[in-house]
Amino acid sequence: MITKVSLRSLCLVTLVVVAGWTAVAFSQSGSGSSRVDAPRATRPPTPEEFHSSFWNHIVKQGAAYNTWKVLAREKIEDGIENPHSAVSQTFANKVAADDPKNLPIGSILVREDYNDQRKRLSISVMYRVKAYDKDHGNWYWIKYLENGTVTRGKDNKVVAGKVTSCSNCHGKAQGKDFVFSNDTLQGEQKTKPDDKPSDTKAPPKE
């Protein structure tokens, strides 16, 4: 499934990229160039273009998200509902996997969503972007269907960007970084100094 979709999106994105390069080449090919489409190469992508190139990135052939490291969340009984289902896993790109506690800018976390019959329904993604949304951990949220289209909420708006339904619930994560999977790591970090055996805190020998 991933391969089929990835191939298709790869072609699409290749086309877009080639078109972009062509436009850049044209725009730089001399001061006499009067092609009207040249400036398009430098404009930022539209949301739709970003959704599809980002999808292409996470399902890239040979480096698709399901080849990334799994960020395992040890069971925490925090009573927070997990809408992604218990059988699903969280995959972390290299930036995230190298520093799961801090999840630096550029981190991508992918969570597959399954139903009760263990059928994968959608794919929820968080992408940490510099100065994107500082009140919500600078996370960009997006939820894709299997074929790479972005899901739509009840209001028919695409579930992408600063999605409050995602950030409202993720705001309950212990580390205050809107991520649950690294809560245990952050907890460990906090308690570490106290765990160190020291003369004054050594338990009495009986």
Ligand code: HEC
């Ligand atoms: C009702 C609460 C809730 C909502 C709403 C929610 N999530 Fe989550 N999400 C969770 C919980 C709980 C986990 C951790 C599950 C686990 O590993 O046990 C999680 C995990 C994740 C992860 C893995 C990183 C992490 O925090 O552990 C991603 C990525 C993710 N969710 C994306 C999304 C996106 C995108 C949306 C919105 C479309 C969303 N979530 C909406 C509760 C929620």
